[in-house]
Amino acid sequence: MTEPKKLKVATCSLAGCFGCHMSLLDIDEKLFELVKVVEFDRSPITDIKHCGPCDIGIVEGGVCNAENVHVLKEFRRNCRILVAMGACAITGGIPAWRNNVDLWDCFQEVYSYGIGLENGQIPNDPELPLPFDKVHPINEVVRIDYFLPGCPPPADAIWKFLTDLAAGREPKLDYDMLHYD
Amino acid sequence: MTKTFTLDGKVIPFEEGETIMEAAAAAGVYIPHLCHHPEFKPHGSCKLCTVNIGGRLGAACTNRAAEDMAVESETEALNADRRALTQMLFVEGNHVCPSCEKSGNCQLQAVAYHLGMLTPHFTHFYPARDVDASHPDVLLERNRCILCELCVRASRDVDGKNVFGIGGRGIKARLIVNSASGRLADTNLSVTDRAAEVCPTGAIIRKRHGFTVPIGKRLYDHHDIAEVPVAGMERPKRD
Amino acid sequence: MSAQDVCDLPGIVARWHHDPANLVQILREVQDSCGTIPSDTLDRLAKLLDVPRVRIESTASFYAFFHAESHGAYEILFSDNIIDRMAGKEALKQYFCERLWLEPRKLSEDGLVYVDDTADIGLADQAPAMLVNGYAIPSLDKARLDLVAELIRARKPLAEWPPMLFEIPDNLRKPGPLTGEAFAPGAALKAALSRGAETTLAEIDASNLRGRGGAGFKTAVKWASCRKAEGEAHYVVCNADEGEPGTFKDRVLLASHADLVFEGMTVCARVIGARQGLLYLRGEYRNLLEKLKSVLAGRREAGLLGRNILGEQGFDFDIEIHLGAGAYICGEESALIESLEGKPGKPRNRPPFPDRCGYRNQPTVVNNVETFACAAKIAEKGGAWFASLGTPQSAGSKLISISGDCKRPGVYEYPFGVSVRQILIDCGAEDAHAVQVSGPSGTCISFREFDRRIAFEDLATAGAFMVFSRERDMFEVARNFTHFFAHESCGFCTPCRVGTSLLRNIMDKLAAGKGSAYDMNEMKHIMHVLRGTAHCGLGHTAANPVVQTMEKFPDAYEKRLKRLDFEPAFDLDGALQTARLITGRDDEWAHLDND
Numbered sequence A: 001m002t003e004p005k006k007l008k009v010a011t012c013s014l015a016g017c018f019g020c021h022m023s024l025l026d027i028d029e030k031l032f033e034l035v036k037v038v039e040f041d042r043s044p045i046t047d048i049k050h051c052g053p054c055d056i057g058i059v060e061g062g063v064c065n066a067e068n069v070h071v072l073k074e075f076r077r078n079c080r081i082l083v084a085m086g087a088c089a090i091t092g093g094i095p096a097w098r099n100n101v102d103l104w105d106c107f108q109e110v111y112s113y114g115i116g117l118e119n120g121q122i123p124n125d126p127e128l129p130l131p132f133d134k135v136h137p138i139n140e141v142v143r144i145d146y147f148l149p150g151c152p153p154p155a156d157a158i159w160k161f162l163t164d165l166a167a168g169r170e171p172k173l174d175y176d177m178l179h180y181d
Numbered sequence B: 001m002t003k004t005f006t007l008d009g010k011v012i013p014f015e016e017g018e019t020i021m022e023a024a025a026a027a028g029v030y031i032p033h034l035c036h037h038p039e040f041k042p043h044g045s046c047k048l049c050t051v052n053i054g055g056r057l058g059a060a061c062t063n064r065a066a067e068d069m070a071v072e073s074e075t076e077a078l079n080a081d082r083r084a085l086t087q088m089l090f091v092e093g094n095h096v097c098p099s100c101e102k103s104g105n106c107q108l109q110a111v112a113y114h115l116g117m118l119t120p121h122f123t124h125f126y127p128a129r130d131v132d133a134s135h136p137d138v139l140l141e142r143n144r145c146i147l148c149e150l151c152v153r154a155s156r157d158v159d160g161k162n163v164f165g166i167g168g169r170g171i172k173a174r175l176i177v178n179s180a181s182g183r184l185a186d187t188n189l190s191v192t193d194r195a196a197e198v199c200p201t202g203a204i205i206r207k208r209h210g211f212t213v214p215i216g217k218r219l220y221d222h223h224d225i226a227e228v229p230v231a232g233m234e235r236p237k238r239d
Numbered sequence C: 001m002s003a004q005d006v007c008d009l010p011g012i013v014a015r016w017h018h019d020p021a022n023l024v025q026i027l028r029e030v031q032d033s034c035g036t037i038p039s040d041t042l043d044r045l046a047k048l049l050d051v052p053r054v055r056i057e058s059t060a061s062f063y064a065f066f067h068a069e070s071h072g073a074y075e076i077l078f079s080d081n082i083i084d085r086m087a088g089k090e091a092l093k094q095y096f097c098e099r100l101w102l103e104p105r106k107l108s109e110d111g112l113v114y115v116d117d118t119a120d121i122g123l124a125d126q127a128p129a130m131l132v133n134g135y136a137i138p139s140l141d142k143a144r145l146d147l148v149a150e151l152i153r154a155r156k157p158l159a160e161w162p163p164m165l166f167e168i169p170d171n172l173r174k175p176g177p178l179t180g181e182a183f184a185p186g187a188a189l190k191a192a193l194s195r196g197a198e199t200t201l202a203e204i205d206a207s208n209l210r211g212r213g214g215a216g217f218k219t220a221v222k223w224a225s226c227r228k229a230e231g232e233a234h235y236v237v238c239n240a241d242e243g244e245p246g247t248f249k250d251r252v253l254l255a256s257h258a259d260l261v262f263e264g265m266t267v268c269a270r271v272i273g274a275r276q277g278l279l280y281l282r283g284e285y286r287n288l289l290e291k292l293k294s295v296l297a298g299r300r301e302a303g304l305l306g307r308n309i310l311g312e313q314g315f316d317f318d319i320e321i322h323l324g325a326g327a328y329i330c331g332e333e334s335a336l337i338e339s340l341e342g343k344p345g346k347p348r349n350r351p352p353f354p355d356r357c358g359y360r361n362q363p364t365v366v367n368n369v370e371t372f373a374c375a376a377k378i379a380e381k382g383g384a385w386f387a388s389l390g391t392p393q394s395a396g397s398k399l400i401s402i403s404g405d406c407k408r409p410g411v412y413e414y415p416f417g418v419s420v421r422q423i424l425i426d427c428g429a430e431d432a433h434a435v436q437v438s439g440p441s442g443t444c445i446s447f448r449e450f451d452r453r454i455a456f457e458d459l460a461t462a463g464a465f466m467v468f469s470r471e472r473d474m475f476e477v478a479r480n481f482t483h484f485f486a487h488e489s490c491g492f493c494t495p496c497r498v499g500t501s502l503l504r505n506i507m508d509k510l511a512a513g514k515g516s517a518y519d520m521n522e523m524k525h526i527m528h529v530l531r532g533t534a535h536c537g538l539g540h541t542a543a544n545p546v547v548q549t550m551e552k553f554p555d556a557y558e559k560r561l562k563r564l565d566f567e568p569a570f571d572l573d574g575a576l577q578t579a580r581l582i583t584g585r586d587d588e589w590a591h592l593d594n595d
């Protein structure tokens, strides 16, 4: 019997805290089972910088700046199935708390009045990603196929979700696996 | 002979004047709801309890049960509508469950779980809403208010105080309080008021009581809201 | 200057009998006399009326015409129906603002003028139109706006402005049984009294009269049920809210046939046993108030109102006028009753319906202005006469308010059953491509359907008839209507509160050229939820303009779709603008290609 073709998976973290990725790694010993069916493309665990053609893209974090958009669009272009993982990707999450703070005040706070700053200047370096007025969930920027809520989603939920997808089943979370916090 | 109607084919007895919601609850059948509470006057605003009453859609919490009426509730179509309504409630406010004291005990969240809501779906409004921390014992977090008016009804009808009200209209509707300053501290709300504990979401919460129950032990952590009995939903024993 | 100095609060409250149920009227008078309703006034009203402040604030913050901030000595509100826009309202407004060095929605620097938009003010046949301190000025053009600007600069009090500015012709183009025949005040009442209440009701029944406010409920059934209902008092309420954009026939009835309307109300009072009647007049028709009051005074003098009407012992009835304050939803009968009771206009849970539990929770008949006018005619001339007009299911005549792309806009009275095509010929609309029948909440019909008929069995209508020629963009028509509904949603129920704003935002997204098929499906989805779950007619119909124009004029949408799949919900590059300004950056990475 031939091995079924492995699913190619890419992941990334936009305006998130890597908590979802930690949860992904948290599937522990099942990770070994997982790598039997999937192969990682771009991901914090592979160090590949750009996403190539993939079966599944998993995105953690919302969209808070221009660079996030470039990465997200690259994922959308390359991934057959795009998954929003975690509260931030799905709702903006904690970073979206800044959405009702004036961006100017944010800059002032960070670069001018922040603790330990003297003569702070607002940087204009093109290397720095320019922030949006507001943080947005990723489904407001590209079409998203699946949502995997949680802050972070429990490892079991990620496992169930990925194995369902790998098996060609419509992913379905049990009650205990579905939560928003 | 008691009068009956059917709910998803199940025979439900009812007493004259009872709503579909009341009769269903008394029979142990859950119909999703948010603005309904058995102790208060039916309100009918959240529309989560929308059921099909003989071909016409209507709110179970405000429509009276009638002899031999055929009501449908657990259909895929109705649950899809309810999911959309729940999603609307999420995007019109600012719900950041991971940092909310009510998470795990919140009815909005629990109904969303019950309906299998995976995403708020609609474009977020991210409205600018005020948080009022002026009161010594009670926090008013308007970002989480779903305008169910339970606090309004509780304060008016039970506490006799009229601490809360709704101001504005349309998408700009907002919770207001009974003071010239607009601050909760300047009302006569007391932490022991019914209004201070009736909120289904984390919009009105007792200070210094957040996050006391560990994750895993909270009301809806392992139990679907349909299975968690709400005090007062059973019909008082008749005889 | 505090409100106390200019506005006699105790006097106003006393004039309204210290009754919190009259709160909307009290607030209106406060607003009228001091230009704002400041926060301290709410506190003083709470004390004077002995109700919680929060209730006063609820009401004060609900109505569009009430505001806490000053709008200066002259508040100018441009009517913003699509018809006004087609008649050049946007450019005229801009012209006006430039003349006075103003920005819309910002009080002028000298604190003198404030300019904003408002929902249709019932002058679509004389568009564009505006309200100055609540008083309507029709047929705006540059010359008239120049004059207004001059008067404002000279700080002339409104009372001294040339009356010709405020003249509003009826534009009655086609008279009929209601509008074309002279009516002798008292004629219907005399007939009703000699017939007796029961027989009069039988005549109304025989006439087959159905409500003219839109729903077409049979009037005799409503009256009979109210008559039977027990209560401490019975009430007659005339719905003159006429808020449906493009409708203005009730304005004409009230301006020139008020006796007929009041007489119909009095006949109704006789039938149901009411002692009090209320006319709920939309705030936009403020200019009619004095005239209507004098008609009422005249009727009292003639013994047609007051005690022992026409000498009939014990037949006491009088009518009070309440003004609305900028809320379309108050045309919905139960929201109207809430408003009459001093509350925000939010529709009640029904049943019970007003005929059993209405004003002050007593049996109440609510009818449209035109319905009462018909009732008076029926009382005078008999049910059989009325039933012989129109079609078997739609008896009598119907007033149609015609506006838009036609040569002769105005009010037309037709027997029911008239075809759209006939109406278009009569009003000179050779070029018509689409007609919005019965306003945004009604039906949009395309040129393919012009043989349809105005009748309850085909095109039911509350009277609006807005004509659009081939050049008009039906997408913009629908977009204007979604703005209207989002603005007018009362906010009570989830689907309409949120759904109407979602719809408006998506239509704006499409208008900006950033739509996709995804957005189209999203709108259909929202429409489905609104139709099924909304609390009242506003929500049920709020998506109609979008859905109907999508179906009948798909090109208007398709040409706007940027791509078929998906477009971001917001303007990516635009959302970087603030950061660009702050950092002073304009490099390649400081921009996002919206493609």
Ligand SMILES: Cc1cc2nc3c(=O)[nH]c(=O)nc-3n(C[C@H](O)[C@H](O)[C@H](O)COP(=O)(O)O)c2cc1C
Pocket: C210, C211, C212, C213, C214, C215, C216, C217, C239, C240, C241, C242, C243, C244, C328, C329, C330, C331, C332, C333, C334, C366, C367, C368, C369, C371, C536, C537, C538
């Ligand atoms: C949102 C909404 C607005 C309405 N506006 C009006 C109105 O301006 N005038 C009116 O007569 N009826 C209006 N109606 C209909 C009234 O609720 C009610 O049916 C009518 O006044 C009854 O009178 P009729 O039987 O004489 O038509 C409206 C209904 C809805 C749902």
Ligand code: SF4
Pocket: A180, B094, B095, B096, B097, B098, B100, B101, B102, B103, B104, B106, B107, B108, B109, B144, B201, B202, B203
């Ligand atoms: S109120 Fe409920 S839904 Fe809203 S943030 Fe808190 S837990 Fe989440």
Ligand code: SF4
Pocket: B144, B145, B146, B147, B148, B149, B150, B151, B152, B175, B198, B199, B200, B201, B203, B204
């Ligand atoms: S504060 Fe809570 S109880 Fe009050 S209206 Fe908002 S959600 Fe309902």
Ligand code: SF4
Pocket: C329, C346, C347, C488, C489, C490, C491, C492, C493, C494, C496, C497, C534, C535, C536, C537, C538, C539, C540
């Ligand atoms: S449908 Fe709209 S107008 Fe009607 S009750 Fe609901 S929110 Fe108010």
Ligand code: FES
Pocket: B032, B033, B034, B035, B036, B043, B044, B045, B046, B047, B048, B049, B050, B059, B060, B061, B062
């Ligand atoms: S529970 Fe019935 S409408 Fe809210």
